[in-house]
Structures are given as structure tokens and as C-alpha cells.
Amino acid sequence: MGGELRYEIGQNAYIKLILHTLKHKTSAVNGVLLGRVSGGDTKPVVEITDSVPLFHSQIGLLPPLEIALVQIEEYYDQQGLNIVGYYHANERFDDFELGTVAKNIGDHIYRYIPQAAVLLLDNKKLEALPKGKDRSPVMQLYTRDVSRSWKLVGSDGSSQVTIKEPSANIVLVDYISSGKWQDIIDFDDHLDDISKYEHKLLFSLFFHHLITYFCE
Amino acid sequence: MVSKTDEAQVNRLENQVDNGGGGAWEYLCLVRKLKLRRSDKVLKHGLSILNDPKKRSSLGPDEWTLYEQVAIAAMDCQCLDVAKDCIKTLQKRFLESKRVGRLEAMLLEAKGSWAEAEKAYTSLLEDNPFDQVIHKRRAAMAKAQGNILGAIEWLNKYLEIFMADHDAWRELAEIYVSLQMYKQAAFCYEELILSQPTNPLYHLAYADVLYTLGGLENIQAAKKYYASTVDLTGGKNTRALLGICLCTSAMGQLTKGRNKEDKESPELQILAATALERDYKQRAPTKLSLLTSTLRSLKL
Numbered sequence: 080m081g082g083e084l085r086y087e088i089g090q091n092a093y094i095k096l097i098l099h100t101l102k103h104k105t106s107a108v109n110g111v112l113l114g115r116v117s118g119g120d121t122k123p124v125v126e127i128t129d130s131v132p133l134f135h136s137q138i139g140l141l142p143p144l145e146i147a148l149v150q151i152e153e154y155y156d157q158q159g160l161n162i163v164g165y166y167h168a169n170e171r172f173d174d175f176e177l178g179t180v181a182k183n184i185g186d187h188i189y190r191y192i193p194q195a196a197v198l199l200l201d202n203k204k205l206e207a208l209p210k211g212k213d214r215s216p217v218m219q220l221y222t223r224d225v226s227r228s229w230k231l232v233g234s235d236g237s238s239q240v241t242i243k244e245p246s247a248n249i250v251l252v253d254y255i256s257s258g259k260w261q262d263i264i265d266f267d268d269h270l271d272d273i274s275k276y277e278h279k280l281l282f283s284l285f286f287h288h289l290i291t292y293f294c295e
Numbered sequence: 296m297v298s299k300t301d302e303a304q305v306n307r308l309e310n311q312v313d314n315g316g317g318g319a320w321e322y323l324c325l326v327r328k329l330k331l332r333r334s335d336k337v338l339k340h341g342l343s344i345l346n347d348p349k350k351r352s353s354l355g356p357d358e359w360t361l362y363e364q365v366a367i368a369a370m371d372c373q374c375l376d377v378a379k380d381c382i383k384t385l386q387k388r389f390l391e392s393k394r395v396g397r398l399e400a401m402l403l404e405a406k407g408s409w410a411e412a413e414k415a416y417t418s419l420l421e422d423n424p425f426d427q428v429i430h431k432r433r434a435a436m437a438k439a440q441g442n443i444l445g446a447i448e449w450l451n452k453y454l455e456i457f458m459a460d461h462d463a464w465r466e467l468a469e470i471y472v473s474l475q476m477y478k479q480a481a482f483c484y485e486e487l488i489l490s491q492p493t494n495p496l497y498h499l500a501y502a503d504v505l506y507t508l509g510g511l512e513n514i515q516a517a518k519k520y521y522a523s524t525v526d527l528t529g530g531k532n533t534r535a536l537l538g539i540c541l542c543t544s545a546m547g548q549l550t551k552g553r554n555k556e557d558k559e560s561p562e563l564q565i566l567a568a569t570a571l572e573r574d575y576k577q578r579a580p581t582k583l584s585l586l587t588s589t590l591r592s593l594k595l
């Protein structure tokens with residue numbers, strides 16, 4: 080018998096997606112999670128190592144999503160990573176439900192991997208972030224159970240999502256206060272102007288982190 | 296919904312003002328004209344003018360418009376004290392004004408006092424039943440409270456009277472898409488295309504909805520509207536070009552095994568693919584190989 084499945088998200092993937100939600104505060108946003116399943120049967124873990132911000136408008140439309148998924152599959156396959164999940168942030172502050180569009184896209188992602196994780200932004204937790212010392216991600220985790228519906232994973236079970244780097248929320252709060260969310264480019268931005276794309280940001284996020292690290 | 300040139304102009308001005316290069320009033324006017332929602336910037340730069348007596352007096356009568364604009368931006372940023380101050384200033388200047396009364400009701404909304412806001416709007420409407428802004432606030436309030444179906448109802452009632460309000464049709468279409476009610480969204484875009492047939496963004500949105508609805512007929516129609524978008528934008532719209540490729544691929548799947556005569560000619564797809572590759576080569580060369588493999592996988 081194997082161990083219970085864990086979900087772990089890397090700092091880079093986590094911060095990028097939160098910043099994405101903050102760049103578009105007045106609309107729903109979504110994106111895809113990349114990574115791999117490892118740990119075998121004894122300590123299975125879904126490692127989320129990267130996130131790709133997708134859209135901040137008309138999320139329920141198929142054509143941009145189809146194009147994005149084809150490109151993402153292609154690009155990350157070359158790096159040995161798979162699509163392992165999906166993230167979503169609702170338009171309204173007090174909306175804590177996983178809506179039908181999110182569920183449908185989740186179902187699509189489920190076809191890539193049955194252990195697919197759907198992360199929904201928890202606005203209240205995000206708001207409380209600068210005041211507290213919470214190390215857990217400001218997201219709710221949903222997984223699909225045998226009844227084929229998306230169920231919220233409670234914080235009492237071991238099958239919840241943790242952040243790999245314990246100080247991630249501190250870095251996140253720092254990035255938020257310095258307005259780093261302005262630099263996020265998502266797939267919508269790329270489709271509007273193909274000269275904009277995401278990889279420059281990856282470099283700049285990482286670089287900033289290095290500087291902070293060496294200057295401490 | 297703004298054109299690329301308008302957006303570029305606003306962003307340029309915004310950058311200029313953000314970096315201390317002046318032009319704040321020009322920026323604020325442009326944001327107001329284009330009806331953009333950039334409340335944090337409007338609040339910041341608007342207040343810097345209002346709090347400077349010299350700058351404020353140089354505006355002349357436009358000062359009051361700025362107070363209104365800043366009040367609304369403040370409410371959007373939940374800076375309710377700032378909003379209250381602006382409204383108070385306007386109240387002193389314009390006693391018994393309906394326009395200021397509207398702002399007061401919006402403040403109630405921003406506080407979350409829904410019932411009181413509703414009462415305020417109803418009473419304002421008694422004296423002015425054709426105030427479009429107030430009618431739309433009701434839909435906005437329903438949406439803010441999570442009553443999406445109520446918002447739809449209000450918007451539909453509104454559009455029966457004010458059927459030329461394009462923003463309302465677009466808002467309704469976007470709400471329908473968020474609820475996956477694609478047929479109803481399509482109807483809204485049809486209305487918009489009828490009234491503004493040369494606006495490519497409506498053709499594009501309509502095509503996206505048709506494709507999402509699916510089925511051979513809808514995808515054939517989607518292809519036509521992607522093509523008209525390409526036509527109206529001089530071939531510069533990436534989404535439309537990609538849409539043509541998606542449609543051709545989807546139609547190929549749906550008509551597999553059918554008579555060769557039923558199949559469409561591949562010219563349009565080839566033209567679209569060529570245009571895309573040329574554009575990527577010029578403006579996003581590092582992404583060109585990704586595009587090429589995407590197009591390849593679509594042709595299957």
C-alpha cells in the first residue's frame with residue numbers, strides 16, 4: 080500500500096500565479112500548472128514546478144485555450160515537464176466557489192493527469208498575508224474524486240498543497256509591495272501583442288531573488 | 296474595448312506621468328474619454344492635482360469633473376474617506392444636484408450597504424427615469440452581490456429601452472460567456488455587429504463564441520467571421536489568424552471520411568499560416584519554432 084498523495088508547489092510557480100491574479104484585480108484570471116509526479120508508490124507527490132498565466136478576459140471561450148494548451152504541451156514536453164493542474168481566481172472578492180468554467184477546464188486538464196490539481200485563489204487569505212506568518216499557500220486545492228466531481232481538499236487531511244520553500248510568502252509580500260505584478264505577461268497579452276512573452280519575467284524574478292539572497 | 300493605438304497612447308502618458316514627466320490632466324482626460332478602469336492611477340494623479348491649490352484653480356470649471364472622477368476612482372480602490380471628501384466638496388458647490396446624489400448612492404454601494412443604495416437609486420429614478428447610469432448601477436450591484444442571474448435580468452430590461460448601448464450589450468455578452476450560455480452571448484454579438492459592422496473586435500468575439508458552441512455549421516460560420524476580422528484589421532490580428540487555422544483543423548476532423556467535394560479549399564489556412572509565420576519571424580523570433588509546431592499539429 081502506498082503513501083497518501085501530496086501536492087507541492089515551487090516558489091517560482093506560486094509567486095508568479097499570485098502576481099498574475101493581482102495584476103488583474105477586476106477580472107477572473109486563470110493559468111496552467113506544470114510539473115511532474117514523483118516519489119513512486121511510497122511517497123507519491125505532485126510537484127508543481129512552474130505556472131503559465133493564461134487569461135484575464137472571456138475565460139469561457141475555447142479558441143485561445145486550445146492554442147495555449149497546444150503550445151504549452153509542446154514547449155514543456157521538451158523540458159520534461161507535464162501539465163499537472165490548473166489555477167483560477169474568481170472575479171469577486173467573496174466568491175469562494177469553483178465555478179462551472181473552472182470545473183470544465185479542470186476536467187480537460189484531468190485528461191492529462193488524473194491527479195490533476197485545481198487551485199482556487201483564496202482572497203481572504205491573500206488579503207491577510209502581510210499581517211500574518213502563514214506559510215501555507217493562499218489557495219484552495221481541489222481534486223477530482225471517484226464521483227468525477229471536484230472536491231475541496233480540507234486542511235486536516237495530508238493531501239493538501241504545500242509550498243516547497245518555507246519563506247515563499249515573505250518573498251511574495253515583498254514582491255507585492257514593490258509592484259512586481261506589473262511585469263506579469265499572460266497568454267492574453269501575448270495574443271494581443273506577440274512581441275510580449277513570459278520568459279523575460281522568469282529571468283527577472285529569479286535574478287531579483289538572487290540579489291536579495293546575496294545581499295542578506 | 297479600446298484600439299491598440301488608443302491603448303498605446305494611454306500607456307505612454309501613464310508612464311510619463313508615473314515617472315514625473317507631467318501630463319497628469321491629459322492622462323486623466325484620456326482615461327475618462329476611453330472609459331478605462333485604472334482607478335489606482337487616477338486616484339494617485341487626480342489627488343496630486345486636487346491637493347495642490349494652484350493646479351486645482353488652473354483647471355477652472357473642470358475642477359468639479361475631476362472631483363467626480365477621483366471620487367469614483369477612490370470608491371473603486373476602497374478609499375472611502377477620500378471619496379466622501381470629494382463628494383462633500385461637490386455637495387457644497389452643487390446643492391441638491393442629482394449627479395451628486397448619484398455619487399452618494401454609489402458610495403453606499405462601495406460600503407456594501409446594498410439596501411440603502413437600492414433605495415437611493417429608486418428615489419433618484421423617480422425624478423429621472425431615463426438616467427442610464429443609474430439603471431446600469433442596479434445591474435452592477437446585482438453582479439457585485441453574486442446575483443449574476445439578477446444582473447442579467449436588469450441588463451436585459453435596460454437594453455429593451457436603451458438598445459443602442461454597446462457597452463451594455465458587451466457586458467451582457469461577457470456575463471453569458473462566464474456562465475457558458477454561448478447561444479445568448481452569440482445573440483448579443485449579433486446585435487453589436489448589426490449596429491457597428493466595421494468594428495473587428497465584435498466579429499472576433501462572435502467567431503470565438505461560435506467556435507466554442509461547436510458543430511460543423513457554427514465552425515464554418517466562425518471561420519467566416521475570423522476572415523472578416525482579418526479583412527477589417529488588415530491581417531494584423533493574431534487571434535483571427537489563429538482562429539482560421541483552428542477552424543480549418545476542426546472542420547477537417549468533423550468532415551473526415553466525407554466526400555472530397557465537401558472539403559474546403561486550404562488556401563485561407565495557408566494564407567493565415569504564412570501571415571502568422573511572417574509576423575512571428577519579425578516580432579517574436581524566439582517563439583517562431585513553437586508557432587510552427589503548433590500549426591503543424593493543427594493540420595493533422
